[in-house]
Amino acid sequence: NAGVTQTPKFQVLKTGQSMTLQCAQDMNHNSMYWYRQDPGMGLRLIYYSASEGTTDKGEVPNGYNVSRLNKREFSLRLESAAPSQTSVYFCASSAGGSGNYGYTFGSGTRLTVV
Amino acid sequence: RKEVEQDPGPFNVPEGATVAFNCTYSNSASQSFFWYRQDCRKEPKLLMSVYSSGNEDGRFTAQLNRASQYISLLIRDSKLSDSATYLCVVNRAGGYQKVTFGIGTKLQVIP
Numbered sequence: 122n123a124g125v126t127q128t129p130k131f132q133v134l135k136t137g138q139s140m141t142l143q144c145a146q147d148m149n150h151n152s153m154y155w156y157r158q159d160p161g162m163g164l165r166l167i168y169y170s171a172s173e174g175t176t177d178k179g180e181v182p183n184g185y186n187v188s189r190l191n192k193r194e195f196s197l198r199l200e201s202a203a204p205s206q207t208s209v210y211f212c213a214s215s216a217g218g219s220g221n222y223g224y225t226f227g228s229g230t231r232l233t234v235v
Numbered sequence: 236r237k238e239v240e241q242d243p244g245p246f247n248v249p250e251g252a253t254v255a256f257n258c259t260y261s262n263s264a265s266q267s268f269f270w271y272r273q274d275c276r277k278e279p280k281l282l283m284s285v286y287s288s289g290n291e292d293g294r295f296t297a298q299l300n301r302a303s304q305y306i307s308l309l310i311r312d313s314k315l316s317d318s319a320t321y322l323c324v325v326n327r328a329g330g331y332q333k334v335t336f337g338i339g340t341k342l343q344v345i346p
Binding site: 164165211 | 284
């Protein structure tokens with residue numbers, strides 16, 4: 122069982138470059154999320170998708186865009202990377218929404234912006 | 236006051252010891268609670284939900300104290316493999332943006 126698959130696992134970008142983080146889940150979950158994790162801070166929600174065809178901003182959406190391509194896939198795009206976006210990014214999915222169900226996380230993407 | 240607060244630790248305990256972590260939350264409307272485990276440089280994994288009546292899973296016991304607004308995680312007979320960071324997660328009513336992760340408590344079990 123693959124669960125949630127994220128790519129790439131590591132990435133180094135120069136300031137101003139763009140990239141897309143890919144995420145796919147095979148659990149038939151409706152809801153998908155993108156979080157970032159920084160030292161000394163809890164995971165912070167960037168964007169979420171309650172169901173296929175919908176996306177909404179989370180706590181820290183600036184500098185990011187997302188696409189819910191289909192029920193399985195939810196991508197995160199950095200249009201013009203900045204050093205402040207250096208972080209570990211996690212994609213997650215859940216069977217339902219509103220946080221009442223546990224999340225399954227992908228293995229993470231370690232992004233460094235220089 | 237932060238919405239969810241955890242002591243970051245580290246808690247260094249000998250193998251076989253019992254250890255407990257607390258997590259306090261500020262919003263009395265919070266309705267669901269979870270503990271996650273995160274190993275170093277890995278993703279968080281759901282450890283257990285926290286029910287109003289308390290719940291147990293093997294050596295792990297989770298409890299909720301609504302009056303004092305905290306949840307706890309008790310680990311009995313600690314194993315070396317329990318070494319990890321334990322994240323508390325609190326969900327306020329009202330949707331996806333209302334899920335808050337604590338910074339985590341680091342546990343190191345020592346031989």
